[in-house]
Amino acid sequence: MDKVFEALASTPRRKILAYLAEVDLTAGEIAARFDMSKPAISKHLQILENAGLVASEKRGQFVHYSLVRENLLNTLNGFVQRVCPVSTPLKRESAALRETRRSDPEE
Amino acid sequence: MDKVFEALASTPRRKILAYLAEVDLTAGEIAARFDMSKPAISKHLQILENAGLVASEKRGQFVHYSLVRENLLNTLNGFVQRVCPVSTPLKRESAALRETRRSDPEE
DNA sequence: TAAGCGATTAACTCATTAGTTAAATAGGAC
DNA sequence: GTCCTATTTAACTAATGAGTTAATCGCTTA
Structure with missing residues (x-):
C-alpha cells in the first residue's frame, strides 16, 4: 500500500x-511520449511494477508493459473506506472489474 | 491534484x-498520537491543508483540524476514472457525501 | 560473428523531503 | 504584566528521489 501511494505521487x-x-506499450513507446531519457522512464516503470500497478512481459527484445487495474482499485478503495466510511465507494468498481476479467478471454 | 497525491504519499x-x-482533533492531540516532534506534525498538517485535504480553525490557543472529504474523493475519483474508464467508481460516493453535507447542520 | 537496436544497470549530481532542536508568536490564567 | 501552554517558524542535517550520461546485457539480422 505504501508502495502504491509512493508510486502515484509522481506526475510522470x-x-x-x-x-x-x-x-x-513497450518501454520505448512509453519513453517516446515523454521528454525524458529512457533510463529515467525505465526507473519509473520499475517503481510502478514494484508497486504492482503495471506488469511487464519480455517478448523478443521488447518489453511490453500493461496496466494492473486491480491493485490500484483495491488500494484506493481500501484507503477511501478508512477515511470516508460513509458508504461503499469503489466496491462496485472492483466487483465490476473482476467480473470483466472473469469473462475476458485474454490474460 | 499533484498536491493531493503528493500529500497522500506519506504514511504519517x-x-x-x-x-x-x-x-x-487539535494539532497537539494529533502530535500526541505520533512518535514525532510537534513541528514535524505541524509541517505535515500544513502539507495536508495546502492540498485541501484538511481544514484548520483557530479557537483560542488551539488549532482544530478537520478532514475535507470532498477534495479527496473528487481527486481519487477523477484519477480512477482516467485509468479505469470501465465504469463509474466514486461518483456515487461523492454524490452521497454532498447529500450528507447538505442535510448536515454543522459546518 | 559482427553490427545495431531495445532496454536496463551503474555511477554520479542536484534538489527536495523528513526530521531534529531552538526560538518566536499568540492566548489564557494568575 | 508575568508565566505557562499551544502552535508555528527558523535554521539546520541527513536521507531520499529524480534526472543525467556512459556502459552493459540480450536479441535480431545481415
Missing part, C-alpha cells in the same frame, strides 16, 4: 498509467 | 487523515 508515473489505460 | 499523513476521519 500517473501519466504512464494513463497511457497504459488505453493500450499496452 | 495518511494516518493523520484516518484519525481525522473519526473525530476532529
